Structure formats: C-alpha cells, structure tokens
Amino acid sequence: MVTTIHGTPVVPGLAHGPVLVAAADVSAGAVAAYGDGGHADAAAALAAYDEAVAQVADGFRAKAAASSGATAEVLTASAGLATDRGLRGAVRKNLNAGQPLLPALEAAVDQFVTIFAGMGGLMAERVTDLRDIHTRVLARLVGEPEPGVPVPTSPSVLVAADLAPADTAGLDPSFVVAIVTERGGPTSHTAIIARQLGIPCVVGAAGAIAALDGHTALVDGRTGAIEVDPDEDQAGKRVKEDLAERAVLATWSGPGQTADGRPVKLLANVADAASASAATSEPVSGIGLFRTELCFLDRDTEPDVDEQAAIYTSVLEPFASEGKHVVVRTLDAGSDKPIAFATHPDEENPALGVRGLRLSFADPGLLHRQLDAIAIAAERSGTECWVMAPMVATVAEARGFGEAARERGLKPGVMVEVPSAALLAHKILEEVDFLSIGTNDLTQYTMAADRMATDLAHLTDPWQPAVLQLVAIAAEAGRQAGKPVGVCGEAAADPLLACVLVGLGITSLSMAAAAVRPVGARVADVTLGRCEEMAEAALAAVDPATAREAALAVLR
Known part of the structure; x- marks a missing residue:
C-alpha cells in the first residue's frame, strides 16, 4: 500500500x-560571533539595521524588476514591508531601551508577528513574509548570504x-x-x-x-x-x-468559448504597464483586473491626476483594439496593501476595516481624482475602459460609485467580495453595468476563515459549496439583468473550476496571463450543457474535495 x-x-x-x-537558515555560529555587534551606541546600531534593511529591500526590488505579474507584485510588497517605518520604530525603541541589535530586531519582528497573526485575514498572510525578512536582515548583519x-x-x-x-x-x-x-x-x-x-x-x-x-x-x-x-x-x-x-492545452490560441460555441471572455490580471504588455502575447480579450493600488505601494504622497493618467494610459494602450477592453479597479488599499497617503494606520482588524471603496467615505476626492485620471487615460489611449470599485457591501455604495463613474463617461461595475453584495446582486445591477467576483476575499469572508491558517485551509478553498452558491446567485442576477458577471479571483485560473464557473453562468474569467491557455483549452473541450452538469454536481457536494471529484466525474 x-x-x-x-x-x-x-x-x-x-x-x-x-x-x-x-x-535553510542563518548559522548559529555566525550569530554567536556577531554578539552585540560592537556598536558604539543605539544610533550606530540603528544605522547598521538601516543598511541591512536597504540591502534586503534592494534584493526584493531587483527580483521584482526581473519578474512580472503577480510575482512582481508580491516582491514589491515585500520590499515595502522590509522598510516599514513601524518595524524600524520598534527596533529603535528596543535599542534605546538597551537591547543589542540582534535581540532588538527579533523582539520587534515578534511584536509585529503577534499583531499580524491576531488581526487574521490578509494581515496574517504577511507573517511568513515578515519572518523571511527577519532572516534576511539577520544574515546581512552577521555577514552571511541571505538564506x-x-x-x-x-x-x-x-x-x-x-x-x-x-x-x-x-x-x-x-x-x-x-x-x-x-x-x-x-x-x-x-x-x-x-x-x-x-x-x-x-x-x-x-x-x-x-x-x-x-x-x-x-x-x-x-x-x-x-x-x-x-x-x-x-x-x-x-x-x-x-x-x-x-x-x-498550451497550444490553444482561442477564441474563448465552449465546445458548442458559447462565448467566454478570457482576460488577464495585471499590475503595471510591463505585465499588461506581456499579456498581449496570450490569447486574451483584454484585462479583467488592473490592480491600480500596486502602482503606489511605495508612495508617501498621492500622485496628482496627470501622473496617475500617464500610468493608467501605459496600461490601457496595448489593448486599444476593437473587441478588447480593460477593467480598472479603483484603489483596493488597506488590509495587506497599506498605502501611506490613503489607508488608516493602527486599525484593529484591517481586513474588516476601512479598505477599498470605504476609503472614499471620508475622502471623496481620493476616488474622484482617480476616476478623473482613468477617464483621461481612456480618452488618450482610445481603449474601451470599464471601472469597478472594491469592497462594495450595499446598494447605496454601488449607486454612488456608478453615478461618479458615469459622470466621467466610464462604464461602472463593482466587485463581489462581500457576501452581502452577492445576495443583493440583482439590486446592485440596477445601479451598475457589470459585476466581477473576487473569489479570494469572497471565500474568506463567507467562511469566516483566515486564509493563512493551515488548519482552516479546507475552508478557504474556492470549491466550497457555499462560495459556489454565492457565485451562482450573482451570475443568475446578471443573466436576468442581461449584464456580464465575471470572476477575477485566483479561482479563474483553475481549468476544472473554470468549467464549473461557466456552468454557473459566469461570462468572463480573468487570471494570471500564464494560466489563460490551459483554462481556454479546457473550456473549449466541454459543452455548455456539460459545464452546467459539472456546476450542479459541485453545488450538491458537501465539501471542496467531493465537489472536485463530482465535477471531474462529470467531465470524464
């Protein structure tokens, strides 16, 4: 056996x-040899910390520059976390209290690990990143290569x-x-x-x-x-x-449709001009998710309208073709993506706090200036541009965003990440022109489960029948209203789940560009009727494992 x-x-x-x-780890011998570092005072120790952190952050940025898409996004975020002012402040405080540099660093990291883990959700996901940064800074300090x-x-x-x-x-x-x-x-x-x-x-x-x-x-x-x-x-x-x-599967070249000809738009998720340009080499119908906040993670002040417009234009221009469009998401700042000029510091639970569209409640100008810049970019590039708001929870929020977008000639939509938005999808679609389901957050909020808790990984699986039920509700609302409902979360990159989503009534799938061909080929090999059978089988399952098995059995 x-x-x-x-x-x-x-x-x-x-x-x-x-x-x-x-x-791999830093050798105990090197740590012991370093001792207290021999620094003259706390200021000298802090200067050594700053130098080591700068080297680690530069390493992350160099790897980000050599990467694209999601990989570049994650590495850029890690560089920002390494140079976090709060972490540096904790190290400085410990040094001023008389601790040597290495214990001061470890205590500061432990402090933030405890805070992040206690917050749960997306912030808990950063614990692994923080531990890695600690190890890399430690290696730089004691004179070893980063592990x-x-x-x-x-x-x-x-x-x-x-x-x-x-x-x-x-x-x-x-x-x-x-x-x-x-x-x-x-x-x-x-x-x-x-x-x-x-x-x-x-x-x-x-x-x-x-x-x-x-x-x-x-x-x-x-x-x-x-x-x-x-x-x-x-x-x-x-x-x-x-x-x-x-x-x-890798040879598939489109178009996006089922075996019996039902169109399914396949789109790319991008973060910047480089990833948008790279996506044009794949058989995509446009961009289904432009994560604008990732352009500003390292900014202390808000870029003005002209600077934002230039950035957005560079992303839109590669898709200025007939039949293609770009979906721009307004700032999804907050939680695990803090932006100095936008987010609220010291929130007790950022994942459930002031993030996404909620930032505009106290500062409407933040949203209006971004919409102005997007409208300018759309006109300059000649690209069909849709715009959507993240973290919408009520019909009133959708209405306000829809009005602001239409005033600027933009096609408005909202993301379905909060269960209330799925349950009210039919009402929300009276206010906007499309929905895009973010399965990552929708799964977390539906199952009330920390995405990084290993013991709860079975709950944060997008194959959870409860999550699929909410997707089905939103898709049916779109069918009745005659408006598109897409998926832009990581679930869209799973070829088997993509067939289920199509069977539920989803009209577009947006994913990392590298996943487009396998997904497109799988969908193209299955009729719409078979996709619907797979969806019914998955919805009838009691857990993610049996949902996968049931869908696969229908496929076979």
Whole structure:
C-alpha cells in the first residue's frame, strides 16, 4: 500500500521526483560571533539595521524588476514591508531601551508577528513574509548570504514548512517540478507565484516534511494527493500522460468559448504597464483586473491626476483594439496593501476595516481624482475602459460609485467580495453595468476563515459549496439583468473550476496571463450543457474535495 497525505491543491498538474526539503537558515555560529555587534551606541546600531534593511529591500526590488505579474507584485510588497517605518520604530525603541541589535530586531519582528497573526485575514498572510525578512536582515548583519531554497541538481519535489515570496519567485520549473508546503492556503503568496510559474503545487499539507523527507513523491496538484514512494514505472507513466495533456492545452490560441460555441471572455490580471504588455502575447480579450493600488505601494504622497493618467494610459494602450477592453479597479488599499497617503494606520482588524471603496467615505476626492485620471487615460489611449470599485457591501455604495463613474463617461461595475453584495446582486445591477467576483476575499469572508491558517485551509478553498452558491446567485442576477458577471479571483485560473464557473453562468474569467491557455483549452473541450452538469454536481457536494471529484466525474 502506498502512503498518501493530502493538502489543498492550488496549481494543477502531476509531478514525480525525489524530495528536497527547504530548511535553510542563518548559522548559529555566525550569530554567536556577531554578539552585540560592537556598536558604539543605539544610533550606530540603528544605522547598521538601516543598511541591512536597504540591502534586503534592494534584493526584493531587483527580483521584482526581473519578474512580472503577480510575482512582481508580491516582491514589491515585500520590499515595502522590509522598510516599514513601524518595524524600524520598534527596533529603535528596543535599542534605546538597551537591547543589542540582534535581540532588538527579533523582539520587534515578534511584536509585529503577534499583531499580524491576531488581526487574521490578509494581515496574517504577511507573517511568513515578515519572518523571511527577519532572516534576511539577520544574515546581512552577521555577514552571511541571505538564506534561500537549496538549489536542486536534478528535477525534484520541493517540500517546506512554508516558502517566502523571494524564494518561490526564484524557482526554476525545470528543476523544481512540484511544491508542497505544510502551511498556507489557496491564496497565499506561494500559491499565487507557483500558479504564475506553472509549477504543480499543494499547500496546507500537515506533516509533509516528516512524511516525505528522504523519499520520492508523486504530487497531484489537481486533487491535493501526495503519494510517498509510489511505483516508479506507474508514476512515470502518469506524469508522462499529464505532461502530454498539458502540452496540448498550451497550444490553444482561442477564441474563448465552449465546445458548442458559447462565448467566454478570457482576460488577464495585471499590475503595471510591463505585465499588461506581456499579456498581449496570450490569447486574451483584454484585462479583467488592473490592480491600480500596486502602482503606489511605495508612495508617501498621492500622485496628482496627470501622473496617475500617464500610468493608467501605459496600461490601457496595448489593448486599444476593437473587441478588447480593460477593467480598472479603483484603489483596493488597506488590509495587506497599506498605502501611506490613503489607508488608516493602527486599525484593529484591517481586513474588516476601512479598505477599498470605504476609503472614499471620508475622502471623496481620493476616488474622484482617480476616476478623473482613468477617464483621461481612456480618452488618450482610445481603449474601451470599464471601472469597478472594491469592497462594495450595499446598494447605496454601488449607486454612488456608478453615478461618479458615469459622470466621467466610464462604464461602472463593482466587485463581489462581500457576501452581502452577492445576495443583493440583482439590486446592485440596477445601479451598475457589470459585476466581477473576487473569489479570494469572497471565500474568506463567507467562511469566516483566515486564509493563512493551515488548519482552516479546507475552508478557504474556492470549491466550497457555499462560495459556489454565492457565485451562482450573482451570475443568475446578471443573466436576468442581461449584464456580464465575471470572476477575477485566483479561482479563474483553475481549468476544472473554470468549467464549473461557466456552468454557473459566469461570462468572463480573468487570471494570471500564464494560466489563460490551459483554462481556454479546457473550456473549449466541454459543452455548455456539460459545464452546467459539472456546476450542479459541485453545488450538491458537501465539501471542496467531493465537489472536485463530482465535477471531474462529470467531465470524464
């Protein structure tokens, strides 16, 4: 009998190979040799901290510059976290209290880890990033190279307690054939970057290191099953078949539609001009999510209308073609994406606080100036531009946003991330022209589960029947109103789930550009009727695992 452990599948694909465990750290000897650092006073120690932090942040930025899409976004956010003024202030306070630099750093990091973990939600997701920053700054201080994942010499399955963004972003898919982590959920940074790299990935696999270290593993990124020491011949045969199937999917070139011709718009999620330009090489109908806030994570002051318009124009211009459009999301600042000029500091629970559209309640000008800039960019580029607001919870909020967008000649929509927006979708669609479902937040808020709590990974799975029910409600409201309802969360990048979403009535799917071909090919191979059967089977399931199995059984 082959031993099998299970986790949450996040990137489909089969892979087999020897296990490589990531457990790199700063050597105890180097830390002991550093001692108190020999700094003359607290100011000198703080200067050493600043220098080390700058080196770490520069490393993140360099990796971000060499990346694109979601990977670049995550690395840029990590650079911002490394230079966070609150963290520096805690280190300075500890130094002034007489602590040596290394204990002062550790205490400051522990302080923020406790705060982030207590906040839950998106902020808890930053704990892994913060721990990674601590390790990298520590290495810089004691004169060692920043630690990272061991470099495999042959195709291997990488297994870790968790992976920091910088480690995941640097992986070579030709050598790291699969990723398994003990912690994390479907929307963790590891999952997001692995999806962009196309590496089969399973997260939240408790006990994976102890079970897999020293063994070979067959990882199924579609079901979450990890077989320990499987039969070599059988594993090789299954992987070969899966690779052949994926190779066929990768050749798909459009158009986006089911096997019987029902149109399904396939769109790209982007963060800047570089990722927008890169997306044009994929068979997409436009951009389904331009995350504007990611352009301003490192800004202390709000860019004026002209500067914003120039940034937005550079993203819109590559899609100034007939039949294509760009959906611009207004600032989704707050929670895990603090922006100095917009967000509220010291919120007790930022994930449930003043974020997204709610920032405009106290500062309407913030939204109006951004809409002015988007309207200018749309006119300059000649691109069909839609605009949507995040974190809308009421009909009145949708009405106010719709009026502000239409005054500027923009097509208004809202994101469905809060369960109330899904339940009121039919009323909200009386005020706006489209809906876009953000499955990451919708899942978290529906299931009341921290996305980074490993023990709750089964709850933060977008295959949860309760989440699918809310998607179905919103899609049906769109059908009745004759208005489009899309999905722009990570769920859209799962080819199997994409078929279910189409069966529920979703009209467009927006995802990382690298996922478009596999999703398009899968949808193109299934009739609308079969998609509807898959959706019915998934809705009737009692949990995510049986929902996947039921949908797959219908597909087969």
